Amino acid sequence: MKTEKIELAHGEGARLTHELISRLFKHYFSNPYLDLLHDAAVLPNPNGRLAFTTDSYVIHPIFFAGGDIGKLAVCGTINDLSMVGAKPLYLTTGYILEEGMPYADLERVVCSMAGTAKEAGVEIVAGDTKVVERGSADKIFINTAGIGWISNEVNLSPGNIREGDKIIVSGSIGDHGMAILCLREGLEFSTSLVSDCAPLNGLVQTILGRHRGVRAMRDPTRGGLATALVELAQSSGLGFEVEERCVPAHESVRAACELLGLDVFYVANEGKLILIVAPEEAEAVLRTMQNHPLGREASMIGQVVERHPQKVALKTILGVRRVMEMLAGAQLPRIC
Amino acid sequence: MVMKFIDEFRDPLLVRALVEDIRRRAHGPLRLMEFCGGHTHAILRFGIRKLLPSHLEMLSGPGCPVCVTSSTGLDQAMAMAEIDGVILTTFGDMVRVPGRRGSLQKARAEGADVRIVYSPIDAVALAEKNGSRPVIFLGVGFETTAPGVAASILQAHNQGIKNYFVFSLHKLTPPATKAILDSGEVNLSGILGPGHVTTVIGTDAWRFLSGYHVPMAVAGFEPLDVLRAIRMLVDQVNEGQARVDNAYSRSVLPQGNRTALAVMNEVFEPCDADWRGLGSLPGSGLCIREKYAAFDASKVFPVVVTPSPDPPGCRCGEVLQGVISPLDCSLFRRICTPENPVGPCMVSAEGTCAAYYQFGETRLED
Amino acid sequence: MCLAIPVLIQNIEGTQAKVELGGVQRMVSLMLTPEAKVGDYVLLHAGYAIGIVDEEEAKETLHLLEQMAAFSDKEVT
Numbered sequence: 001m002k003t004e005k006i007e008l009a010h011g012e013g014a015r016l017t018h019e020l021i022s023r024l025f026k027h028y029f030s031n032p033y034l035d036l037l038h039d040a041a042v043l044p045n046p047n048g049r050l051a052f053t054t055d056s057y058v059i060h061p062i063f064f065a066g067g068d069i070g071k072l073a074v075c076g077t078i079n080d081l082s083m084v085g086a087k088p089l090y091l092t093t094g095y096i097l098e099e100g101m102p103y104a105d106l107e108r109v110v111c112s113m114a115g116t117a118k119e120a121g122v123e124i125v126a127g128d129t130k131v132v133e134r135g136s137a138d139k140i141f142i143n144t145a146g147i148g149w150i151s152n153e154v155n156l157s158p159g160n161i162r163e164g165d166k167i168i169v170s171g172s173i174g175d176h177g178m179a180i181l182c183l184r185e186g187l188e189f190s191t192s193l194v195s196d197c198a199p200l201n202g203l204v205q206t207i208l209g210r211h212r213g214v215r216a217m218r219d220p221t222r223g224g225l226a227t228a229l230v231e232l233a234q235s236s237g238l239g240f241e242v243e244e245r246c247v248p249a250h251e252s253v254r255a256a257c258e259l260l261g262l263d264v265f266y267v268a269n270e271g272k273l274i275l276i277v278a279p280e281e282a283e284a285v286l287r288t289m290q291n292h293p294l295g296r297e298a299s300m301i302g303q304v305v306e307r308h309p310q311k312v313a314l315k316t317i318l319g320v321r322r323v324m325e326m327l328a329g330a331q332l333p334r335i336c
Numbered sequence: 337m338v339m340k341f342i343d344e345f346r347d348p349l350l351v352r353a354l355v356e357d358i359r360r361r362a363h364g365p366l367r368l369m370e371f372c373g374g375h376t377h378a379i380l381r382f383g384i385r386k387l388l389p390s391h392l393e394m395l396s397g398p399g400c401p402v403c404v405t406s407s408t409g410l411d412q413a414m415a416m417a418e419i420d421g422v423i424l425t426t427f428g429d430m431v432r433v434p435g436r437r438g439s440l441q442k443a444r445a446e447g448a449d450v451r452i453v454y455s456p457i458d459a460v461a462l463a464e465k466n467g468s469r470p471v472i473f474l475g476v477g478f479e480t481t482a483p484g485v486a487a488s489i490l491q492a493h494n495q496g497i498k499n500y501f502v503f504s505l506h507k508l509t510p511p512a513t514k515a516i517l518d519s520g521e522v523n524l525s526g527i528l529g530p531g532h533v534t535t536v537i538g539t540d541a542w543r544f545l546s547g548y549h550v551p552m553a554v555a556g557f558e559p560l561d562v563l564r565a566i567r568m569l570v571d572q573v574n575e576g577q578a579r580v581d582n583a584y585s586r587s588v589l590p591q592g593n594r595t596a597l598a599v600m601n602e603v604f605e606p607c608d609a610d611w612r613g614l615g616s617l618p619g620s621g622l623c624i625r626e627k628y629a630a631f632d633a634s635k636v637f638p639v640v641v642t643p644s645p646d647p648p649g650c651r652c653g654e655v656l657q658g659v660i661s662p663l664d665c666s667l668f669r670r671i672c673t674p675e676n677p678v679g680p681c682m683v684s685a686e687g688t689c690a691a692y693y694q695f696g697e698t699r700l701e702d
Numbered sequence: 703m704c705l706a707i708p709v710l711i712q713n714i715e716g717t718q719a720k721v722e723l724g725g726v727q728r729m730v731s732l733m734l735t736p737e738a739k740v741g742d743y744v745l746l747h748a749g750y751a752i753g754i755v756d757e758e759e760a761k762e763t764l765h766l767l768e769q770m771a772a773f774s775d776k777e778v779t
Contacts, residue, residue: 255339255724261705318351318559320383323696328674339724341708341755344764353771455749457731480704484750487733532706535753586760587745587753596734596752
């Protein structure tokens with residue numbers, strides 16, 4: 001029988017837990033590895049290297065335009081694997097549920113995760129559920145861990161970056177962060193802002209399948225484009241020059257940033273990547289990206305230089321250069 | 337798609353032309369004070385500083401209401417937040433500013449109900465929704481913000497809402513400007529006037545500056561607005577004039593916004609206030625009138641706090657007066673950073689030090 | 703000193719107006735600018751319209767700057 005709300009007993013490991021697993025998780029995630037319901041998933045071991053990552057998701061609100069916490073949890077881990085050039089294969093997922101969370105909400109999240117994983121060609125092979133007392137968690141927290149396989153021909157690392165390389169961003173920035181911020185209490189705007197949450201493995205595999213000159217990639221999540229660029233510059237030991245007018249941002253995102261006094265360069269993205277590529281391949285890679293649904297607005301935004309090592313210089317819309325720093329602390333909406 | 341009245345005033349070609357014009361007309365060393373934190377922010381964000389001739393120096397002023405809020409004021413707000421049942425609402429800018437015992441953010445982590453709101457209207461709505469709990473709004477800001485806060489009190493009054501209160505730390509800008517000029521510590525060629533404060537108070541409110549022979553040009557916040565005002569100041573200096581020019585005529589009138597001023601004066605009256613860096617200035621703060629005492633958090637929730645000294649080594653006060661730039665402070669960047677701020681000039685997003693840090697105001701190698 | 707952004711009034715209900723910027727919409731209070739009309743641009747600060755933007759003045763300002771830019775081009779060449 002389907003219960004209306006999650007109870008502490010759902011996390012105890014007994015009858016209700018089994019019911020949850022078979023009726024919800026196994027029903028939506030079903031695959032040969034998970035369906036055995038052993039203590040651990042036993043997986044085939046291909047030749048090559050493995051990439052392994054984990055991340056936890058505590059976003060609030062849990063449902064938003066363009067996605068939900070479940071989709072985010074699946075995409076986030078898929079994207080981390082993709083950034084090192086790995087083909088994401090298997091995910092695990094751990095849930096911490098708040099007592100009293102509506103079952104319907106949990107089902108919606110799980111269904112979304114199954115759909116996202118299927119779309120990305122990734123299997124969820126193991127999981128865990130715990131339930132904590134009302135007030136001890138904010139409805140639902142999710143952890144996902146993921147394993148991916150890296151072909152021996154692929155080698156992505158900031159250490160590969162060279163002077164003269166080009167910097168490409170796969171599309172418009174600030175969509176996810178502004179969509180979330182505008183939903184939160186006290187900052188309500190009725191907008192057309194939609195999170196860009198998406199699995200990037202398809203785009204990445206297309207690029208790597210066709211081009212050899214990609215040096216490194218990074219997804220600009222928390223801290224925004226600026227923080228990710230600075231991190232890459234620091235790891236590479238070289239300087240980056242970026243042109244503000246080449247960075248794509250949707251009108252509504254720019255407007256929401258102006259209204260709240262936020263800088264779009266520091267707003268989170270969940271379906272975008274930064275790519276550093278050898279100059280002779282840059283145009284071709286850009287075209288490949290623009291031909292892919294998740295890269296239509298891809299843009300070349302700058303290049304790598306030897307000057308000001310480890311620093312990112314931004315050429316503003318007025319044509320003046322200034323240093324772009326990492327985000328320090330959180331960006332808060334301001335009135336001044 | 338263009339954001340009207342924003343993008344046109346960022347036109348790079350017009351900016352270049354205006355800069356060339358300034359370069360042609362500006363002779364000799366000039367020291368202009370940008371009163372507003374908003375101007376400092378805009379100037380650094382767009383890179384305007386680098387376009388100006390090197391003999392034209394831009395100094396930051398005390399126009400950051402968060403920065404000039406005294407530590408005692410913040411401590412009082414924290415004490416109110418810690419009262420059982422109170423919901424303390426505040427603008428985002430204030431949440432990380434450190435007082436004697438930490439920040440409002442820290443108080444929230446320790447169990448106080450502190451919530452960020454975008455507008456005092458949201459705080460009134462919260463009070464309506466939570467009838468049994470006092471909702472205190474932390475009123476910080478200059479004449480741009482005070483009329484709205486006053487309006488929120490009138491709204492609560494009209495709607496019979498009894499659990500909405502305002503803790504007013506609002507301040508007035510002309511007294512601060514007077515104090516800086518009176519101190520004689522900074523030699524100014526001119527002042528870039530606060531565009532949105534003046535939208536409310538009107539250019540007439542600045543006429544007292546002629547007594548100091550200091551020219552003013554009231555400026556908006558887009559690059560063309562700022563540069564136009566700078567050019568007007570350059571012209572005034574060349575002509576030996578000391579007027580109040582209006583470089584933001586699409587928003588600013590000589591009489592300002594009479595309705596906004598009336599609302600502000602209905603609820604608030606001037607009183608003495610403590611400004612970080614400037615000390616106590618008579619008639620520089622806004623206190624809630626006796627008529628609206630029922631909404632005055634400082635009367636309904638009197639709290640006693642120990643006055644706290646400024647953090648050792650912090651030179652925020654001097655930065656606020658334009659005496660030094662953040663680059664002159666030995667703590668800047670080395671110890672005082674946005675993650676580990678020593679003083680409010682670094683914490684507030686509009687603070688001069690925060691702006692200098694975030695926009696990388698150091699030197700690029702070339 | 704404060705962040706105030708020009709937004710377009712799309713409709714008015716009592717002392718509240720629905721305003722728009724770049725496709726983003728918000729409700730704001732017209733308590734401080736009761737004379738504002740639909741089609742006006744107002745300066746939005748912390749939930750209130752604090753002033754009305756004079757479009758003619760804005761056009762005039764830009765026009766002056768454009769003239770100055772054209773003039774200085776001539777001076778250089």
